[in-house]
Amino acid sequence: MELVILGAGPSGLAAAWRAALRGMRVTVLERSDHVGGLSAGFEVAGIRVDHGSHRLHPATPSHLLADLRELLGDDLQVRPRNGRLRVGDRFVGFPLRPGELARRLPLRMLAGIARDTVVPRRGDDSFAGLLRSGLGPTLYRALYEPYAVKLWGLPGEEIDGDQARKRVTADSPWKIARRVLRGSPNGQGKIFYYPRRGFGQIVEAMADAAVAAGADIRLGTACESLVPGPSGVAVRTAEGRLDAGHVFSTIPMPALAGLVTPGPAAEVVRAARRLEFRAMVLVYAVHEGGRWSPYDAHYLPGPETPVTRISEPANYRVSAADPAGRTVLCFEIPCQVGDPVWTASSYEDLVTDCLSAAGLPPLRLAAVEVRRLPHVYPVYRTGYAGQLAGLDAWAGQVPRVTTFGRLGLFAHDNTHHAMAMAYDAVDALTERGWDAAAWTAARARFAAHVVED
Ligand SMILES: Cc1cc2nc3c(=O)[nH]c(=O)nc-3n(C[C@H](O)[C@H](O)[C@H](O)COP(=O)(O)OP(=O)(O)OC[C@H]3O[C@@H](n4cnc5c(N)ncnc54)[C@H](O)[C@@H]3O)c2cc1C
Structure with missing residues (x-):
């Protein structure tokens, strides 16, 4: 053959x-x-980077994982997830932790989530309809409403319900609570696999x-x-x-x-x-002066910046090859081919504005590299x-x-x-x-x- x-x-x-x-x-x-x-x-400033945040999830079928383990040996590391999610005007650890959520989320939001769990709702078969009725309007408004516009360029009402079914694993406050309290059996959401290089x-x-x-x-x-x-x-x-x-x-x-x-x-x-396919500009910012943060990724669902996620590849692994005095951050910016984000000639202001809008530390910016990917997300x-x-x-x-x-x-x-x-x-x-x-x-x-x- x-x-x-x-x-x-x-x-x-x-x-x-x-x-x-x-x-x-x-x-x-x-x-x-x-x-x-x-x-x-590929490499940016001598540091191995990915096309945005990439992890091998524990949901990987065991026979595939076994094949990859055999290929990569000890280089395939098991790593604890250590991200942060911006909810409203503050960050919470991501994956979510119950004690921290109760402490960090504004009381009004917690009350809204509690109210949503007891008031039954019905929605149409759109992304917005399904998540508003499942998660409740409070969580939908805080997390998914602005995120949908950033990721897919459409309001949730114009996105097919398939997007919610395929993309949102914990689609009710009860499922979120169960995940937060018990975790999932294979460690999904708590650990991930990632190669040293x-x-x-x-x-x-x-x-x-x-x-x-x-x-x-x-x-x-x-x-x-x-x-x-x-x-x-x-x-x-x-x-x-x-x-x-x-x-x-x-x-x-x-x-x-x-x-x-x-x-x-x-x-x-x-x-x-x-x-339609959604495109993405990836901006790699080289920061001099050691690691920028202890986190692997910052998830930014809110409308204050077009950036959806910032990852720091060196924090995804333990590798002697990563220099101590320098790091690279990757900013993910979904967009359309040909729009102002895609065609911009410089991204330094966008990066600086994103960090200040999200209340994150500034960079000691040494260099910026850009990659443009035309086919990133199928748009439903x-x-x-x-x-x-x-x-x-x-x-x-x-x-x-x-x-x-x-x-x-x-x-x-x-x-x-x-x-x-x-x-x-x-x-x-x-x-x-x-x-x-x-x-x-x-x-x-x-x-x-x-x-x-
Ligand atoms: C920002 C981002 C973050 C992600 N994070 C994760 C994650 O954490 N974990 C995870 O498991 N997955 C993640 N993914 C998804 C993962 O990248 C994809 O699922 C995976 O790469 C898909 O593999 P593929 O082979 O189907 O397609 P692709 O990786 O798209 O490969 C298709 C290939 O076809 C080539 N090609 C296109 N046209 C032609 C042509 N005419 N002739 C010859 N070759 C052609 C392209 O150059 C490309 O090399 C992420 C994706 C993105 C965009």
């Missing part, structure tokens, strides 16, 4: 590794000059393992067209043609529609064009499901081509979900051909994924 995989993010790499171990001939085509996609790592070490190790098992990973090589035929798929790149027995695509599903001949019907293309605007269904149905009947991964299924998924999809896809590729029934069952499992933050 000649397998061609589009994209060398975690889903493409996990598939390449597993398929190569099973003896398939694997070629990975990656458009950019590095592996890892959104989960890649940054999150990117995971994808780099997977790429090395895939190559060692025989896979060919071609960087700087975009797929330009796919023509499925009776016995295989002709894959074109600028370098020439590959003949694949099967193609796995992990690139955005609307982009896949633009590569395949014949493509979808005109009305499917029109609907697919309405599917009301009506998205209908637009996606047509495209997904079309993709499902393209012979010998299978789409999966975060962008490939327009799903707001974590790295471990992307890898789990890849494992299932390889398992469905049997000696007798593509096991459509196994894939249908796998897709039903993916639909139940809930995103961890």
Whole structure:
């Protein structure tokens, strides 16, 4: 079996590794000059950083975790979570702690939350409707209302309820209280896994393992067209043609529609064009003078700044390679491609304003580096499901081509979900051909994924 995989993010790499171990001939085509996609790592001022805050969550299925442990050995560290969440005008520890919440939250807010737990409410099937009725208006207003606008660029009323179902694990005050008091059995919310050399070490190790098992990973090589035929798929790149027995695509599903001949019907293309991805600018600020804070991340849901999260990568790990006198902070700023945040020529004022608006210590700023990512969050605007269904149905009947991964299924998924999809896809590729029934069952499992933050 000649397998061609589009994209060398975690889903493409996990598939390449597993398929190569099973003896398939694997070629990975990656458009950019590095592996890892959104989960890649790189260096800023001599410090390894990620694309925003990345953790491997304890919710990772045990067989995947075992494979990653074998790949990374002691470098995969178990770390306590140590973040802070800004609620109103103050910070509380995140994950939440009961004693601290009672002490730190304003009395009016605590009274509001208590009142909301006893007053039953019904809402429509929007993000706002579901969370207002589940969490109550007080918590919704304080945390999710402004956060939705920042993250997805839409008021909660215009976001489909799927976003709440897939993204908000504790969706009632009782569930929050149970989590705060008892924690979850696998340590979710309390610990996380993180490699000594940054999150990117995971994808780099997977790429090395895939190559060692025989896979060919071609960087700087975009797929330009796919023509499925009776016995295989002709894959074109600028370098020439590959003949694949099967193609796995992990690139955005609307982009896949633009590569395949014949493509979808005109009305499917029109609907697919309405599917939106939120972009993100990542600003890496180099701070001289030791660590900036003892925390791994500061979560900023409020409207006082467009920044949603600040992470300090050196605090995610214990590594002798991290210098003592310098640190890097990563500011995550969701936006639209082409808007004023995306096109800004300087971000120093935005960083300074964010810190002062959030009541955080200033930086001794030595340098700033910027990364712009066009496809970060699939946007679940009301009506998205209908637009996606047509495209997904079309993709499902393209012979010998299978789409999966975060962008490939327009799903707001974590790295471990992307890898789990890849494992299932390889398992469905049997000696007798593509096991459509196994894939249908796998897709039903993916639909139940809930995103961890
Ligand atoms: C800010 C942020 C924080 C996150 N935090 C976490 C976290 O803490 N924990 C967690 O588990 N997950 C987290 N995630 C999610 C995680 O990054 C993704 O789930 C994961 O990277 C998805 O993997 P993927 O392979 O499906 O897609 P991607 O990582 O997007 O990879 C897709 C690849 O396809 C390539 N490509 C695109 N078009 C083409 C083309 N035409 N030809 C060839 N190649 C192409 C891209 O260059 C890319 O390398 C976070 C994401 C973001 C944005």
